[in-house]
Amino acid sequence: MKPSAFEYRSPTTLAEAVSLLQSGNGNAKVISGGQSLMPMMAFRLAVPELLVDLKHIPDLNMIRIEDDGVHLGAKVRWCDIASDQRLAKAHPLLAEAITHVAHYQVRNRGTVGGSLAHADPSAEMPGVALTCEARLTIVGGAGTRIEKASAFFTAALQTTLEPDEILTEVHLPAWPAARRWAFKEFARRKGDFAMAGVALFYDLDDDRRVVNTHIGAIGISDCPIRLGAAEAALNGSVVDDQVIAAVAAAARSEIDPPSDIHAPAAYRRALVGTLLARGLQQSIGQ
Incomplete structure (x- = not known):
């Protein structure tokens, strides 16, 4: 199929882009990499009357590494992250997660802000943002606001973005050098959306006991989610095989994944436990 007719504009400032979105009266869409929007338009699952392209707006493709963490402009592409060797140290969880994103062609065009x-509840970047307590900068007709990732995702393919708002920057908090972490996902074919995935990190106190556990999951709900019971099961422990088994069991017990054409709920539940156990086992050796 082909997209329905639409108007195309390419502003040079954020203010102009916001004004164009306001003029669309809810029928305008922002486009950057277009790796999700264009297929949806081709199948007429999205029928915007106006596309507002961000490509000529400066300063949205920066990667800054500062004392307070990593700052990513909304137009940063997956290939930009992969080629920035600083991120392997500054945020290894992010660097690992984006290696699972789709295929080379998509990684060459797809953007952080677009994802x-x-x-999408199975996408890697929303899972990383939620797990790492990212803060999102959003610009719109009412001004600039900062949104926590935990509040941003409201349902499958839905967020708190208003029709005249643009997500401009993602801030991932600073990453201690000694932090333990892992990212694991499983898809039927490499590059497909994950049937389930797990992102995790934790720190160790002076007694080598786990503190500050963060465990997020994708592909098992209509939004990325934190696994609170699994986090509680890991906090305060010394990680060993027995603890890993208990944490995996806690994760399986607390989730209620859907069944669909790709996998039944029981399979996804077991998969989350397996991925989490493998991730924790990997983290021990870091």
Whole structure:
């Protein structure tokens, strides 16, 4: 199929882009990499009357590494992250997660902001943002606001973005050098969306006991989610095989994944436990 007719504009400032979105009266869409929006338009699952392209707006493709963490502009592409060797140290969880994103062609065009705004529940970047307590900068007709990732995703393919708002920056908090982490996902074929995935990190106190556990999951709900019971089971422990088994069991017990053409709920539940156990086992050796 082909997209329905639409108007195309390419502003040079954020203010102009916001004004164009306001003029669309809810029938305008932002486009950057277009790796999600264009297929949806081709199948007429999305029928915007106006596309507002961000490609000529400066300063949205920066990667800054500062004392408070990593700052990613909304137009940063997956290939930009992969080629920035600083991120392997500054945020290894992010660097690992994006290696699972789709295929080379998509990674060469797809953007951080586009993935977050699209909010596919199986996508890697929303899972990383939620797990790492990212803060999102959003610009719109009412001004600039900062949104926590935990509040941003509201349902499958839905966020708190208003029709005249643009996500401009993602801030991932600073990453201690000694932090333990892992990212694991499983898809039927490499590059497919994950049937389930797990992102995790934790720190160790002076007694080598786990503190500050963060465990997120993708592909098992209509939004990325934190696994609170699994986090509680890991906090305060010394990680060993017995603890790993208990944490995996806690994760399986607390989730209620869907069944669909790709996998039944029981399979996804077991998969989350397996991925989490493998991730924790990997983290021990870091």
